[in-house]
Amino acid sequence: MSSISVGKGYTKNLGDFNSKRVDFRIDGLDTDMPIEPQLEVAKEYLTIASKMLSDFINEDYKGKG
Numbered sequence: 001m002s003s004i005s006v007g008k009g010y011t012k013n014l015g016d017f018n019s020k021r022v023d024f025r026i027d028g029l030d031t032d033m034p035i036e037p038q039l040e041v042a043k044e045y046l047t048i049a050s051k052m053l054s055d056f057i058n059e060d061y062k063g064k065g
Contacts, residue, residue, distance in 0.1 A: 002031040012057055020057045024049070 009023040026042045029035055 003028045004031055005029065020060070022050075022053050022057070 005025060005027040006029065007023060007025040009021060011019050011021045013019050024046055026039070026046075029038050
């Protein structure tokens with residue numbers, strides 16, 4: 001079994017040389033199996049995590065004002 005990883009990161013500029021960064025990675029995708037069904041499972045979790053982290057960063061930024 002060969003496996004690959006994919007990732008993507010986001011940086012939010014908060015002003016005054018401050019920023020927050022979030023990186024998402026999906027590891028262990030089996031190249032012997034179709035990739036799309038494997039990514040669909042991960043998409044559910046990434047959607048939830050992305051929303052949670054976005055809310056956290058936005059609330060943290062509001063607290064800096």
